[in-house]
Amino acid sequence: MTGTDIIRKADIFEGLVEEQLAFLWEGIRELGYRRGDRFFKEGDEARHLWIVKEGEVDLGFELPGRSASEVYALSTVSAGKAFGWSSFVPPYEYRLSGYCSSATCAVFRLEREFLLGCFEKDPAIGYKVMANLACVVGERFNWLQGSASVAPYAQVKITVHLATCGIAAGAREVVNALVEEMAKEDRPHIKMQTSGCIGRCSTEPNVTVQIEGEEPVIYQKMNGEKMRRVFREHVLNGVAHSDWVLA
Numbered sequence: 001m002t003g004t005d006i007i008r009k010a011d012i013f014e015g016l017v018e019e020q021l022a023f024l025w026e027g028i029r030e031l032g033y034r035r036g037d038r039f040f041k042e043g044d045e046a047r048h049l050w051i052v053k054e055g056e057v058d059l060g061f062e063l064p065g066r067s068a069s070e071v072y073a074l075s076t077v078s079a080g081k082a083f084g085w086s087s088f089v090p091p092y093e094y095r096l097s098g099y100c101s102s103a104t105c106a107v108f109r110l111e112r113e114f115l116l117g118c119f120e121k122d123p124a125i126g127y128k129v130m131a132n133l134a135c136v137v138g139e140r141f142n143w144l145q146g147s148a149s150v151a152p153y154a155q156v157k158i159t160v161h162l163a164t165c166g167i168a169a170g171a172r173e174v175v176n177a178l179v180e181e182m183a184k185e186d187r188p189h190i191k192m193q194t195s196g197c198i199g200r201c202s203t204e205p206n207v208t209v210q211i212e213g214e215e216p217v218i219y220q221k222m223n224g225e226k227m228r229r230v231f232r233e234h235v236l237n238g239v240a241h242s243d244w245v246l247a
Contacts, residue, residue, distance in 0.1 A: 007108065010051045012082040012132045020125050027114035032106050039098035039107070042172065046087040046094045048109050052079050055105025059083060059096045061172050074162065074194060076101060085133055087112040095167050141196050155189040156235055159208040163197035169204035170223060177224035178207075181231040190235060203246055209234055220246040 004021040007013055007028065013021060030053065033039070039050065042062065050057075060073040074096065077083045086094050092112075119126025141163060158178060162171050178192055198206055203220035209230065210216040217240050219230060226244060233239045 006053065007051065009080045010082060010108075011080060011136055012049070012051065012129055014132050015128050016125065020122065020128075023118060023122065023125070024110070024115075027110050027118070028108045029110075030106060030108055032104065033100040035100055035103055037100045039100070040084075040094045042094055042097045044094050046084060046089075046092045047112050048084055049082060049087055049112065049115060050084040050098070051082045051108040051110075052077050053106040053108055054079055055100060055102035057083060057105060057107070058099050058101040061175055062097050073101070082133070082136055085137055088130075088133065089164075095164065155212045156187075156191065157208075157210045158190070158192045158231070158235065159195050159210070160192070161196065161198050161204070161206045161208070162194045165197055165201040166204040166206065169221075171205040173224040174205045174207060174222050174227045177227040178231060181228055185236070187236075200246065206246065209240075211235075211238070218246040219244045 004018060004025055007025060008016075008021055013024065016024070033055075039057065040046070040048075056079075057077040058073040059075050059077060083098065084094070086092065115129070119129070160166075160171060160175050160178065162175075175194075182190060182192060195208075197204075198208075198218070200206060200220070205222045207219045207222050207227065207230065208216050209219070217234070219226070219241070221244070222230075226241075230241060230244070234241060
Protein backbone atom coordinates (compact mmCIF):
# COMPACT_ATOMS: atom_id res chain seq x y z
CA MET A 1 0.00 0.00 0.00
CA THR A 2 1.42 3.39 -1.00
CA GLY A 3 1.48 6.49 1.17
CA THR A 4 -1.25 8.13 -0.87
CA ASP A 5 -3.45 5.05 -0.40
CA ILE A 6 -3.14 5.52 3.34
CA ILE A 7 -3.86 9.24 3.53
CA ARG A 8 -6.70 8.91 1.03
CA LYS A 9 -8.77 7.52 3.94
CA ALA A 10 -8.18 10.58 6.12
CA ASP A 11 -11.30 12.70 6.68
CA ILE A 12 -9.44 15.92 5.96
CA PHE A 13 -8.26 14.74 2.51
CA GLU A 14 -11.62 13.50 1.28
CA GLY A 15 -12.23 14.35 -2.37
CA LEU A 16 -8.59 14.90 -3.35
CA VAL A 17 -7.27 13.18 -6.47
CA GLU A 18 -4.10 11.07 -6.71
CA GLU A 19 -1.92 13.92 -7.96
CA GLN A 20 -2.99 16.18 -5.11
CA LEU A 21 -2.45 13.46 -2.52
CA ALA A 22 1.04 12.80 -3.89
CA PHE A 23 1.79 16.51 -3.59
CA LEU A 24 0.75 16.50 0.08
CA TRP A 25 2.57 13.25 0.82
CA GLU A 26 5.88 15.01 0.19
CA GLY A 27 5.40 17.03 3.38
CA ILE A 28 4.12 14.26 5.64
CA ARG A 29 6.21 12.87 8.47
CA GLU A 30 5.12 9.64 10.16
CA LEU A 31 5.72 9.40 13.93
CA GLY A 32 5.13 6.70 16.52
CA TYR A 33 4.05 7.11 20.16
CA ARG A 34 3.27 4.99 23.23
CA ARG A 35 0.47 5.32 25.75
CA GLY A 36 0.82 8.54 27.74
CA ASP A 37 3.17 10.25 25.29
CA ARG A 38 2.18 13.86 24.67
CA PHE A 39 1.90 15.36 21.21
CA PHE A 40 1.46 18.92 22.46
CA LYS A 41 0.32 20.83 25.50
CA GLU A 42 -2.46 23.37 25.79
CA GLY A 43 -1.01 26.80 25.02
CA ASP A 44 1.83 25.48 22.84
CA GLU A 45 2.32 27.13 19.48
CA ALA A 46 0.18 25.27 16.95
CA ARG A 47 2.44 24.63 13.97
CA HIS A 48 1.20 21.21 12.82
CA LEU A 49 -1.86 19.41 11.59
CA TRP A 50 -2.04 15.76 12.68
CA ILE A 51 -3.79 12.68 11.29
CA VAL A 52 -4.15 9.43 13.21
CA LYS A 53 -2.89 6.47 11.19
CA GLU A 54 -3.27 3.80 13.90
CA GLY A 55 -4.40 3.86 17.53
CA GLU A 56 -6.22 6.60 19.44
CA VAL A 57 -5.46 10.11 20.69
CA ASP A 58 -7.15 11.84 23.63
CA LEU A 59 -7.69 15.61 23.53
CA GLY A 60 -8.49 17.41 26.78
CA PHE A 61 -7.40 19.41 29.81
CA GLU A 62 -4.47 18.47 32.00
CA LEU A 63 -5.47 18.20 35.65
CA PRO A 64 -3.59 20.15 38.33
CA GLY A 65 -1.64 18.08 40.83
CA ARG A 66 -1.75 15.00 38.57
CA SER A 67 0.92 13.35 36.46
CA ALA A 68 1.63 14.90 33.08
CA SER A 69 -0.14 12.07 31.26
CA GLU A 70 -3.43 12.44 33.15
CA VAL A 71 -5.85 14.48 31.08
CA TYR A 72 -9.57 15.18 31.37
CA ALA A 73 -10.46 13.90 27.92
CA LEU A 74 -13.08 15.82 25.97
CA SER A 75 -12.79 13.71 22.83
CA THR A 76 -10.93 10.74 21.41
CA VAL A 77 -9.59 10.80 17.86
CA SER A 78 -9.33 7.47 16.04
CA ALA A 79 -7.67 6.24 12.85
CA GLY A 80 -8.33 8.35 9.77
CA LYS A 81 -9.27 11.43 11.77
CA ALA A 82 -7.44 14.76 11.89
CA PHE A 83 -6.69 16.98 14.86
CA GLY A 84 -4.71 20.14 15.54
CA TRP A 85 -6.97 22.54 13.62
CA SER A 86 -5.84 25.36 15.95
CA SER A 87 -2.83 25.64 13.63
CA PHE A 88 -5.14 27.49 11.21
CA VAL A 89 -6.94 29.69 13.75
CA PRO A 90 -5.41 32.78 15.44
CA PRO A 91 -3.67 33.01 17.88
CA TYR A 92 -2.32 29.68 16.57
CA GLU A 93 -2.12 27.98 19.95
CA TYR A 94 -3.39 24.52 20.84
CA ARG A 95 -6.56 24.84 22.91
CA LEU A 96 -6.24 21.34 24.40
CA SER A 97 -3.47 18.88 25.20
CA GLY A 98 -3.08 15.78 23.06
CA TYR A 99 -1.92 12.34 24.27
CA CYS A 100 -1.60 8.84 22.91
CA SER A 101 -4.38 6.94 24.70
CA SER A 102 -3.90 3.50 23.12
CA ALA A 103 -1.01 1.11 23.75
CA THR A 104 0.72 2.60 20.70
CA CYS A 105 -0.32 4.95 17.96
CA ALA A 106 1.09 6.15 14.65
CA VAL A 107 0.34 9.59 13.29
CA PHE A 108 1.05 11.69 10.24
CA ARG A 109 2.25 15.24 10.91
CA LEU A 110 2.23 18.14 8.47
CA GLU A 111 3.77 21.55 8.92
CA ARG A 112 1.28 24.41 8.66
CA GLU A 113 3.63 26.37 6.42
CA PHE A 114 3.99 23.42 4.05
CA LEU A 115 0.22 23.11 3.80
CA LEU A 116 -0.21 26.81 3.18
CA GLY A 117 2.38 26.56 0.41
CA CYS A 118 0.40 23.69 -1.14
CA PHE A 119 -2.78 25.75 -0.96
CA GLU A 120 -1.07 28.64 -2.72
CA LYS A 121 0.25 26.44 -5.53
CA ASP A 122 -3.01 24.54 -5.94
CA PRO A 123 -6.01 26.51 -4.56
CA ALA A 124 -8.25 23.49 -5.19
CA ILE A 125 -6.34 21.58 -2.51
CA GLY A 126 -6.76 24.48 -0.11
CA TYR A 127 -10.47 24.73 -0.76
CA LYS A 128 -11.12 21.02 -0.25
CA VAL A 129 -8.89 20.66 2.82
CA MET A 130 -10.34 23.72 4.54
CA ALA A 131 -13.91 22.64 3.68
CA ASN A 132 -13.17 19.20 5.14
CA LEU A 133 -11.58 20.83 8.17
CA ALA A 134 -14.72 22.87 8.77
CA CYS A 135 -16.72 19.62 8.76
CA VAL A 136 -14.28 18.03 11.21
CA VAL A 137 -14.58 20.96 13.61
CA GLY A 138 -18.36 20.97 13.28
CA GLU A 139 -18.58 17.23 14.01
CA ARG A 140 -16.41 17.61 17.11
CA PHE A 141 -18.59 20.40 18.50
CA ASN A 142 -21.77 18.50 17.68
CA TRP A 143 -20.41 15.48 19.52
CA LEU A 144 -19.45 17.63 22.49
CA GLN A 145 -22.87 19.27 22.59
CA GLY A 146 -24.63 15.94 22.20
CA SER A 147 -22.63 14.33 25.00
CA ALA A 148 -24.96 15.98 27.48
CA SER A 149 -27.88 13.88 26.25
CA VAL A 150 -26.09 10.62 26.98
CA ALA A 151 -24.87 11.52 30.45
CA PRO A 152 -25.96 9.03 33.12
CA TYR A 153 -28.90 9.93 35.36
CA ALA A 154 -27.91 12.05 38.33
CA GLN A 155 -29.75 14.08 40.95
CA VAL A 156 -27.34 16.94 40.29
CA LYS A 157 -25.76 17.70 36.94
CA ILE A 158 -23.13 20.40 36.49
CA THR A 159 -22.51 21.33 32.87
CA VAL A 160 -19.46 23.34 31.85
CA HIS A 161 -20.14 24.83 28.42
CA LEU A 162 -17.05 24.30 26.32
CA ALA A 163 -16.45 25.70 22.88
CA THR A 164 -13.70 27.85 21.44
CA CYS A 165 -15.16 30.97 23.05
CA GLY A 166 -15.52 29.29 26.46
CA ILE A 167 -12.03 27.83 26.42
CA ALA A 168 -10.55 31.19 25.41
CA ALA A 169 -12.44 32.89 28.26
CA GLY A 170 -11.02 30.52 30.88
CA ALA A 171 -13.24 27.44 30.95
CA ARG A 172 -10.21 25.24 31.62
CA GLU A 173 -9.75 26.90 35.02
CA VAL A 174 -13.43 26.27 35.77
CA VAL A 175 -13.16 22.58 34.85
CA ASN A 176 -10.03 22.15 36.97
CA ALA A 177 -11.66 23.77 40.01
CA LEU A 178 -14.79 21.64 39.64
CA VAL A 179 -12.78 18.42 39.27
CA GLU A 180 -10.82 19.25 42.42
CA GLU A 181 -13.95 20.02 44.45
CA MET A 182 -15.73 16.87 43.29
CA ALA A 183 -12.66 14.81 44.18
CA LYS A 184 -13.02 15.96 47.79
CA GLU A 185 -16.60 14.69 48.03
CA ASP A 186 -17.98 11.17 47.89
CA ARG A 187 -21.19 12.21 46.17
CA PRO A 188 -22.04 9.77 43.35
CA HIS A 189 -25.30 11.63 42.69
CA ILE A 190 -23.34 14.66 41.47
CA LYS A 191 -22.21 14.39 37.88
CA MET A 192 -20.13 16.72 35.77
CA GLN A 193 -20.58 16.91 32.01
CA THR A 194 -19.59 19.17 29.15
CA SER A 195 -21.60 20.75 26.38
CA GLY A 196 -21.19 23.29 23.62
CA CYS A 197 -21.71 27.03 23.56
CA ILE A 198 -25.15 28.32 24.63
CA GLY A 199 -24.93 31.26 22.22
CA ARG A 200 -23.90 33.82 24.83
CA CYS A 201 -20.20 34.14 24.06
CA SER A 202 -19.91 37.47 25.89
CA THR A 203 -20.84 35.79 29.19
CA GLU A 204 -18.44 32.85 28.96
CA PRO A 205 -17.39 30.78 30.76
CA ASN A 206 -20.95 29.59 31.45
CA VAL A 207 -21.91 26.79 33.84
CA THR A 208 -25.35 25.21 34.26
CA VAL A 209 -26.32 23.66 37.59
CA GLN A 210 -29.37 21.41 37.40
CA ILE A 211 -30.74 19.94 40.63
CA GLU A 212 -33.49 17.38 40.21
CA GLY A 213 -36.92 18.95 40.65
CA GLU A 214 -35.63 22.52 40.25
CA GLU A 215 -35.18 24.89 37.33
CA PRO A 216 -31.66 24.87 35.87
CA VAL A 217 -29.45 27.77 36.92
CA ILE A 218 -26.97 29.17 34.41
CA TYR A 219 -24.00 31.03 35.85
CA GLN A 220 -22.05 33.53 33.77
CA LYS A 221 -18.45 34.78 33.66
CA MET A 222 -17.23 31.98 35.87
CA ASN A 223 -13.72 31.41 37.13
CA GLY A 224 -12.09 28.87 39.40
CA GLU A 225 -12.99 30.57 42.70
CA LYS A 226 -16.59 31.20 41.65
CA MET A 227 -16.91 27.55 40.62
CA ARG A 228 -15.66 26.40 44.01
CA ARG A 229 -18.19 28.59 45.78
CA VAL A 230 -21.05 27.51 43.52
CA PHE A 231 -20.17 23.88 44.18
CA ARG A 232 -19.94 24.24 47.95
CA GLU A 233 -22.84 26.64 48.47
CA HIS A 234 -25.30 25.87 45.68
CA VAL A 235 -24.64 22.24 44.76
CA LEU A 236 -23.96 21.01 48.28
CA ASN A 237 -26.13 23.39 50.31
CA GLY A 238 -28.81 24.61 47.89
CA VAL A 239 -28.00 28.33 48.08
CA ALA A 240 -27.68 29.85 44.61
CA HIS A 241 -25.54 32.91 43.85
CA SER A 242 -28.10 35.21 42.27
CA ASP A 243 -25.49 37.87 41.44
CA TRP A 244 -23.77 35.52 39.03
CA VAL A 245 -26.88 34.07 37.37
CA LEU A 246 -27.28 34.72 33.65
CA ALA A 247 -30.26 37.02 33.13
